[in-house]
Amino acid sequence: MKGLLLRLSGLDADAESAVKVIGFFDRLITGRAGLDALVRSTSELAGCPVGLHAPGQGLLLCADAGGAVTAGPVPAKASVRALEGGVEVWVARQGAPAPLDDMLLERFAIAAAVLLEHSSVPLPELGDPALIELVLSDGAGTAERSRALHLLGIAATAPLRVLAATTEVPGRSVLVGTVRAVLTTEVPETAGRLGVGPSLPAIDAARSWQAARTALRYTSDGEPVVWWERLGGLALLAEQVGLADIGALPDVRALDRLAAEPGMITMLDALCATGSVRKAAAALHRHHSTMPARLARAESVLGFELDSAGRFRLQLALMLRRLRENAAD
Numbered sequence: 001m002k003g004l005l006l007r008l009s010g011l012d013a014d015a016e017s018a019v020k021v022i023g024f025f026d027r028l029i030t031g032r033a034g035l036d037a038l039v040r041s042t043s044e045l046a047g048c049p050v051g052l053h054a055p056g057q058g059l060l061l062c063a064d065a066g067g068a069v070t071a072g073p074v075p076a077k078a079s080v081r082a083l084e085g086g087v088e089v090w091v092a093r094q095g096a097p098a099p100l101d102d103m104l105l106e107r108f109a110i111a112a113a114v115l116l117e118h119s120s121v122p123l124p125e126l127g128d129p130a131l132i133e134l135v136l137s138d139g140a141g142t143a144e145r146s147r148a149l150h151l152l153g154i155a156a157t158a159p160l161r162v163l164a165a166t167t168e169v170p171g172r173s174v175l176v177g178t179v180r181a182v183l184t185t186e187v188p189e190t191a192g193r194l195g196v197g198p199s200l201p202a203i204d205a206a207r208s209w210q211a212a213r214t215a216l217r218y219t220s221d222g223e224p225v226v227w228w229e230r231l232g233g234l235a236l237l238a239e240q241v242g243l244a245d246i247g248a249l250p251d252v253r254a255l256d257r258l259a260a261e262p263g264m265i266t267m268l269d270a271l272c273a274t275g276s277v278r279k280a281a282a283a284l285h286r287h288h289s290t291m292p293a294r295l296a297r298a299e300s301v302l303g304f305e306l307d308s309a310g311r312f313r314l315q316l317a318l319m320l321r322r323l324r325e326n327a328a329d
Helices: 004-012 013-030 037-048 101-118 129-136 142-152 200-215 231-240 243-248 250-258 265-273 277-283 288-302 308-325
Strands: 049-055 059-064 080-082 088-091 159-165 171-175 179-183 194-196 225-227
Touching: 013 037, 013 101, 037 049, 037 059, 037 101, 037 142, 049 101, 059 142, 088 101, 129 142, 129 171, 129 179, 129 200, 142 200, 159 200, 179 200, 179 265, 194 200, 200 225, 200 231, 231 308, 243 250, 243 308, 250 265, 250 288, 250 308, 265 277, 265 288, 265 308, 277 288, 288 308
Parallel strands: 194 225
Antiparallel strands: 049 059, 049 088, 080 088, 159 179, 159 194, 171 179
């Protein structure tokens, strides 16, 4: 169906082609299509970006030639059709308009008016934590998330960062399982562990939330706050490596044995973080003379020396162990 309007226009903007366009939108209306489906299907039909702007409901929807529906402003050079209540639909075609564009805009506007009237997305009262859950849900449509953001007083295109916290953190939040999800633009200080998601348009908060949870899995007592942007390839590692695979690695199993000895994992974390025995001792508030015996013990259990190459191997094992230990979060 992609670009159908152009193909119809290429034949002739006659009555038969117009009827096909009318029938296309009538099927969406009679099928009570969602607003996401309306915008996405219209972009497929037009073969170019289209959108729906309903500021009173917090909707700022757009899609490009059948792509995913997201939030975005009305382009400056778009052809716009206004409806009641400040609602607008638009088509942004490069170059000259297609002969059937006027017909498409008219039927798009009619379908939008009908579906907006009949749309009954159940949303909680203002301030209800369920609004935040809806914003963070992968299963919610763009229209649902836009409305939830609108009720929370957050513009769909405004920058927003999501935090994954193990303790109470200032900001709008909701407890998701054992982790607190926090909507914010700043990263506050906290006494617990914190995974910091990337700053994205608020409509993409679900992506920031998933990234924040990944970052949280890399936290430790020595590194309680981890930013997703600073993980680099480690973020991909968290998505690709299974818990069973991690537990089967000899280096991780060796670390599990060392974890039974008080302070050993903390010392190894400090060594990797500082790259120096003296600096690690200073970070742990120990005299450096106490370190060699413990490092020798660690080397004997790990089965390799903790020189520069060994420290990289150790750090990777420590990171993998964190992923496994924090998986329940």
